[in-house]
Amino acid sequence: MSAATPSTASSTSSTSGSPIPAEGRERIDAVDEAAGLEDAPRRSRFAWCVTGSGHFLEESMALAARLPQCDLFLSAAAEEVLPIYGYHLDALRQRHKLFRDKTASAVPVGALYTDVYHTVIVAPATSNTVAKCAYGFSDTLPTNMFAQAGKLGIPGIVFACDTEPVVVTKAPHDWVMLRPRRVELENVERLRGIDHAQVVCSPDELEQALTRRLAELHLAWNTSSS
Numbered sequence: 553m554s555a556a557t558p559s560t561a562s563s564t565s566s567t568s569g570s571p572i573p574a575e576g577r578e579r580i581d582a583v584d585e586a587a588g589l590e591d592a593p594r595r596s597r598f599a600w601c602v603t604g605s606g607h608f609l610e611e612s613m614a615l616a617a618r619l620p621q622c623d624l625f626l627s628a629a630a631e632e633v634l635p636i637y638g639y640h641l642d643a644l645r646q647r648h649k650l651f652r653d654k655t656a657s658a659v660p661v662g663a664l665y666t667d668v669y670h671t672v673i674v675a676p677a678t679s680n681t682v683a684k685c686a687y688g689f690s691d692t693l694p695t696n697m698f699a700q701a702g703k704l705g706i707p708g709i710v711f712a713c714d715t716e717p718v719v720v721t722k723a724p725h726d727w728v729m730l731r732p733r734r735v736e737l738e739n740v741e742r743l744r745g746i747d748h749a750q751v752v753c754s755p756d757e758l759e760q761a762l763t764r765r766l767a768e769l770h771l772a773w774n775t776s777s778s
Contacts (some may be wrong), residue, residue: 589649589663595670598622599701600648601694604629605676607713609637611755612675615762616648619772623649623669625660627692629678637744653693661696664704671765672701675711675758679736682712686743701748707765708749712740743762 589597599674600616616622624644626634631652634640644650651660663669674694681694690699701708744751751757752758766772 587719589666589668592666593670594667596621597668597670599625599626599669599672599697601627601672601674601697602630602634603674603676603678603681603692603694604633605678605681606633606637607676608711608755609633609639609676612711612758613639614761615675615755616673619762619766620771620774623651623663625651625693625697626653627681627694628653629692630694631698632718651693658690658693658696660693661700663696664700664706669701669706670769672697672706672708673711673762674698674708677710677712679713679739681738682710682743683739685710685749686739686746698749702746705748709752709758709761710743710749711752711755712743 565710594763598619598621600619600622604613616624628665631641634644641650651663653660664672674685675764677685681692684690684692685698688699690696698708698710718760739753740753743749750760750761763773
C-alpha cells in the first residue's frame with residue numbers, strides 16, 4: 553500500500569460554502585505537510601517512524617532529537633502512546649516536522665518520493681511492526697514507510713523490541729518483564745534478511761548505527777537536544 557502525494561486541486565475549498573469533513577481536512581493537511589518539503593535539498597533529511605511501543609521510547613526520542621533534519625512519522629498507536637510517556641505533539645512540533653497516520657492511502661509516504669530522505673528509522677518497533685515489516689505487510693504509516701524506503705533503495709534501521717528470551721521494559725508506571733515467544737524472535741531474524749534493512753536491539757546499538765550513518769553522510773549529531 554502506498555500513495556504518492558496527490559494534488560489538492562479537486563478538494564473542496566473551505567471558502568466554497570461546503571464544509572470539508574474532518575477526514576478530508578486531515579487528508580489535505582497531510583498533503584500540505586508533504587508539499588512543504590518540495591524545496592528541501594536532495595537526500596537531506598531523516599525519517600523517524602514511531603510505533604506504539606514504550607520500550608526504550610525515551611532513549612529513542614532523545615536520539616531523534618539529536619539528529620539533524622529529522623522528521624517524525626507517527627502511527628495511530630504512537631499518537632496514543634506518546635502522551636502517556638510525556639510526549640505531546642505540540643512540543644514535538646517545536647523540533648520536528650510531524651506526519652500523522654490519518655489517511656487510508658498513507659498520503660505522508662509520498663514524502664519519500666520527493667527524494668529528500670536519505671534514511672528511514674523505525675524506533676522503537678513493536679513486535680507487530682517487526683512482523684509486518686518482515687513479511688512485507690504495509691498497513692500503517694511506519695510499515696508503509698519501511699516498505700517504500702526499501703523499494704526506493706533508502707537504507708532503513710529498525711530498533712526491534714522483542715529480541716531476547718527475557719526483555720525488561722518500562723511500562724507507563726512500572727517496569728515489566730516479558731518473555732518473547734519463539735515467533736517474535738523468528739520474526740526479528742527474518743527481518744534481518746530484508747533488503748536495505750538493518751536491525752538493532754538496544755539503544756546503544758541504535759546510537760552506533762546512527763553514528764555510522766551520519767559519518768557516511770558527512771553529518772554530525774546536534775550538539776544540544778534542549
